[in-house]
Amino acid sequence: MSYNExxxxxxxxxxxxxxxxxxxxxxxxxxxxxxxxxxCKMFFKRNAxxxxxxxxxxxxxxxxxxxxxxxxxxxxxxxxxLTSGMETEKIRRSLSNKRKRKREKDVNEDLAERNSMALVxxxxxxxxxxxxxxxxxxxxxxxxxxxxxxxxxxxxNENGRTTVGQHYMQTQNSLPIKLRFKAAALIQFIQTxxxxxxxxxxKNQDFLSLSANDRSVLxxxxxxxxxxxxANYMYHQVGLSDCIGYLNTLASITNVDLIPIAKRVxxxxxxxxxxMKLFLATLCFSTINITVYSNSPPLIFSNIKxxxxxxxxxxxxxxxxxxxxxxxxxxxxxFSDLIRCILAIHAAMIQVENIQxxxxxxxxxxxxxxxxxxxxD
Amino acid sequence: MSYNExxxxxxxxxxxxxxxxxxxxxxxxxxxxxxxxxxCKMFFKRNAxxxxxxxxxxxxxxxxxxxxxxxxxxxxxxxxxLTSGMETEKIRRSLSNKRKRKREKDVNEDLAERNSMALVxxxxxxxxxxxxxxxxxxxxxxxxxxxxxxxxxxxxNENGRTTVGQHYMQTQNSLPIKLRFKAAALIQFIQTxxxxxxxxxxKNQDFLSLSANDRSVLxxxxxxxxxxxxANYMYHQVGLSDCIGYLNTLASITNVDLIPIAKRVxxxxxxxxxxMKLFLATLCFSTINITVYSNSPPLIFSNIKxxxxxxxxxxxxxxxxxxxxxxxxxxxxxFSDLIRCILAIHAAMIQVENIQxxxxxxxxxxxxxxxxxxxxD
DNA sequence: TAACAAGGTCACTAGGTCAG
DNA sequence: CTGACCTAGTGACCTTGTTA
Ligand SMILES: [Zn+2]
Ligand SMILES: [Zn+2]
Ligand SMILES: [Zn+2]
Ligand SMILES: [Zn+2]
Numbered sequence: 001m002s003y004n005e006x007x008x009x010x011x012x013x014x015x016x017x018x019x020x021x022x023x024x025x026x027x028x029x030x031x032x033x034x035x036x037x038x039x040c041k042m043f044f045k046r047n048a049x050x051x052x053x054x055x056x057x058x059x060x061x062x063x064x065x066x067x068x069x070x071x072x073x074x075x076x077x078x079x080x081x082l083t084s085g086m087e088t089e090k091i092r093r094s095l096s097n098k099r100k101r102k103r104e105k106d107v108n109e110d111l112a113e114r115n116s117m118a119l120v121x122x123x124x125x126x127x128x129x130x131x132x133x134x135x136x137x138x139x140x141x142x143x144x145x146x147x148x149x150x151x152x153x154x155x156x157n158e159n160g161r162t163t164v165g166q167h168y169m170q171t172q173n174s175l176p177i178k179l180r181f182k183a184a185a186l187i188q189f190i191q192t193x194x195x196x197x198x199x200x201x202x203k204n205q206d207f208l209s210l211s212a213n214d215r216s217v218l219x220x221x222x223x224x225x226x227x228x229x230x231a232n233y234m235y236h237q238v239g240l241s242d243c244i245g246y247l248n249t250l251a252s253i254t255n256v257d258l259i260p261i262a263k264r265v266x267x268x269x270x271x272x273x274x275x276m277k278l279f280l281a282t283l284c285f286s287t288i289n290i291t292v293y294s295n296s297p298p299l300i301f302s303n304i305k306x307x308x309x310x311x312x313x314x315x316x317x318x319x320x321x322x323x324x325x326x327x328x329x330x331x332x333x334x335f336s337d338l339i340r341c342i343l344a345i346h347a348a349m350i351q352v353e354n355i356q357x358x359x360x361x362x363x364x365x366x367x368x369x370x371x372x373x374x375x376x377d
Numbered sequence: 378m379s380y381n382e383x384x385x386x387x388x389x390x391x392x393x394x395x396x397x398x399x400x401x402x403x404x405x406x407x408x409x410x411x412x413x414x415x416x417c418k419m420f421f422k423r424n425a426x427x428x429x430x431x432x433x434x435x436x437x438x439x440x441x442x443x444x445x446x447x448x449x450x451x452x453x454x455x456x457x458x459l460t461s462g463m464e465t466e467k468i469r470r471s472l473s474n475k476r477k478r479k480r481e482k483d484v485n486e487d488l489a490e491r492n493s494m495a496l497v498x499x500x501x502x503x504x505x506x507x508x509x510x511x512x513x514x515x516x517x518x519x520x521x522x523x524x525x526x527x528x529x530x531x532x533x534n535e536n537g538r539t540t541v542g543q544h545y546m547q548t549q550n551s552l553p554i555k556l557r558f559k560a561a562a563l564i565q566f567i568q569t570x571x572x573x574x575x576x577x578x579x580k581n582q583d584f585l586s587l588s589a590n591d592r593s594v595l596x597x598x599x600x601x602x603x604x605x606x607x608a609n610y611m612y613h614q615v616g617l618s619d620c621i622g623y624l625n626t627l628a629s630i631t632n633v634d635l636i637p638i639a640k641r642v643x644x645x646x647x648x649x650x651x652x653m654k655l656f657l658a659t660l661c662f663s664t665i666n667i668t669v670y671s672n673s674p675p676l677i678f679s680n681i682k683x684x685x686x687x688x689x690x691x692x693x694x695x696x697x698x699x700x701x702x703x704x705x706x707x708x709x710x711x712f713s714d715l716i717r718c719i720l721a722i723h724a725a726m727i728q729v730e731n732i733q734x735x736x737x738x739x740x741x742x743x744x745x746x747x748x749x750x751x752x753x754d
Numbered sequence: 755t756a757a758c759a760a761g762g763t764c765a766c767t768a769g770g771t772c773a774g
Numbered sequence: 775c776t777g778a779c780c781t782a783g784t785g786a787c788c789t790t791g792t793t794a
Binding site: 071072257260261264282286287288299300301304305308311312315316318319322323327328329331332333335336338339340342343344346347350 | 634681688699704705710720
């Protein structure tokens with residue numbers, strides 16, 4: 001879904017150039033979600049982030065966009081990009097520092113300037129003492145935060161697991177109804193869908209910079225939750241969560257009480273991908289699973305402050321992002337869904353407490369991930 | 378063809394300066410369709426629109442144009458521009474004074490301005506400026522929901538514990554610094570401050586309507602969390618959380634790793650009382666504490682759907698209330714504080730896992746509360 | 755390996771300013 | 775009115791990373 005989304009399965013190798021959905025120029029590949037020409041790709045990349053605030057239409061906000069007039073109204077060009085289906089989420093922040101340096105300098109100067117302006121105004125007029133609190137400086141992400149957000153959302157690539165999920169769905173749907181969602185195959189599938197969660201940890205720089213002990217403790221505490229949540233996110237995306245057959249088999253291989261909770265997780269997991277990934281990253285730095293296995297290492301952190309600071313940093317980015325992206329009502333709903341999500345995933349974890357095939361597979365993944373991390377050290 | 382078409386594919390990077398097609402001056406790039414010098418570009422831009430009507434030739438309309446005499450006859454210069462291939466269509470009407478793109482600074486100032494306006498109106502009429510937009514049917518509470526909200530916030534009366542807290546603070550502050558926050562007294566105080574949490578459960582109609590088994594399981598699962606959170610809320614209100622002496626003694630009677638977490642909880646409980654109470658009520662119906670004591674009852678719910686529905690109901694009221702009360706940014710911050718709160722309280726509970734005086738007191742409260750509930754049955 | 759889709763660079767071309 | 779010099783946006787071409 002994210003980085004590269006080469007031809008979908010039925011589509012053949014692209015030889016014939018088609019039209020750019022934005023301007024009609026000849027186009028060959030899809031960028032940020034839709035078939036578009038290079039120019040429109042670059043335009044979107046450059047303007048998607050801030051353009052929505054800064055661009056203006058000099059006419060009626062309904063300018064037609066074509067190859068020849070696409071330069072005339074940037075506002076309407078951007079609108080067309082968005083309505084045609086280009087997704088901001090697919091833009092990554094710059095990974096190199098060359099340009100960033102310059103930008104950062106500018107931003108800092110800007111901030112300094114803005115701050116001094118704010119001070120002047122405060123001194124001039126005391127009647128709006130809360131002006132600073134409300135200023136939008138606070139509510140936008142800094143360049144560093146955009147970078148971190150980009151890294152967090154892209155280091156955890158869900159393409160693999162989504163493909164596995166789609167394949168499973170196709171296989172099941174091609175079977176006669178009676179034969180769908182057999183227990184053994186479902187267990188196998190669920191286990192597979194949990195597998196690549198190690199990425200979430202071993203590609204996260206903040207996680208890698210923790211002490212070996214803390215990484216190990218966090219893995220033991222959180223991996224069951226993160227793996228389950230991200231698997232359920234995928235189940236929802238491929239439509240598995242809605243299959244009665246799936247829920248029935250799930251009840252038989254786990255616990256009938258898990259079903260309402262699984263439904264609940266599925267309902268709440270309809271979050272935007274970016275928010276979900278930020279949330280998964282936050283969970284990695286949370287001390288949530290307090291079940292103590294007798295054979296697990298002692299759950300004592302060597303530097304708990306570092307963990308809390310990271311968690312805090314991620315939550316701040318999450319809310320700044322939500323603030324940036326959504327309007328009032330959507331934002332509040334999004335956050336309450338996150339809270340429901342935390343509570344639901346906790347509830348689910350209790351119900352699977354004694355399911356051997358699940359717990360032992362999680363254990364295996366934890367051990368494998370620990371090995372990978374040690375090797376990478 | 379259009380705006381910028383740098384070097385066509387076969388054309389190499391332009392290094393050698395060529396001649397302006399109009400005046401023969403050295404030129405490097407093409408403007409409005411033909412290779413021309415800057416001056417001729419500017420001339421065309423300025424005169425193409427009106428010049429054809431206003432300019433006149435004082436000679437024979439066939440003046441030669443070169444680098445030296447190009448100023449002499451504007452009429453013929455413009456004619457040469459047109460006949461050489463400059464296109465009026467490539468001039469973009471700039472709409473004179475209107476800035477094409479708002480600068481970021483301007484946007485921020487606009488926002489600040491809007492915010493300050495909002496403040497004015499808030500003071501005038503206690504209403505949000507965007508009231509109409511936001512007051513969709515979805516975002517307001519129904520009469521039933523207002524009732525429930527009122528019940529939830531009033532059944533759990535914090536006056537008692539706040540008084541105890543204030544009394545403790547006064548006592549401590551009247552002592553010499555060296556004698557403040559002695560361990561034994563602090564333990565006593567903390568235990569007392571946990572005591573009246575039973576109200577949260579046994580005055581809640583939704584809780585009382587659960588089966589005896591489910592009430593018992595929920596008590597065991599959640600009481601430690603709710604009691605700690607509500608105690609810490611009070612500590613924050615009376616100013617205890619900010620006392621260095623308190624934090625130092627707390628470290629000595631619990632665990633030094635608890636301190637950063639305790640600070641974190643204190644930072645995040647700066648929530649409005651209503652939200653905090655709704656959140657505490659929500660926690661009562663959450664399956665969060667999965668530590669299994671050997672002597673505790675089996676953690677199996679008889680009707681998990683009822684519990685989840687209640688939790689859901691409370692969260693919905695919470696977000697509707699937040700939506701009703703706060704503006705966009707405040708609302709999002711409030712919710713992210715709630716999430717931080719959940720994670721922080723979890724983290725804190727791990728740190729106190731083996732603190733005897735705490736765990737055993739919690740056990741006592743659980744048993745007492747169970748008794749009260751049975752008597753009320 | 756080839757196809758695809760992210761990222762980046764910099765030559766190029768609009769528009770604007772201000773001293774002359 | 776002119777033109778030297780400026781900013782900012784554009785897109786052809788390139789590099790890098792991922793997947794089939
Ligand atoms: Zn296009
Ligand atoms: Zn327009
Ligand atoms: Zn010329
Ligand atoms: Zn003439």
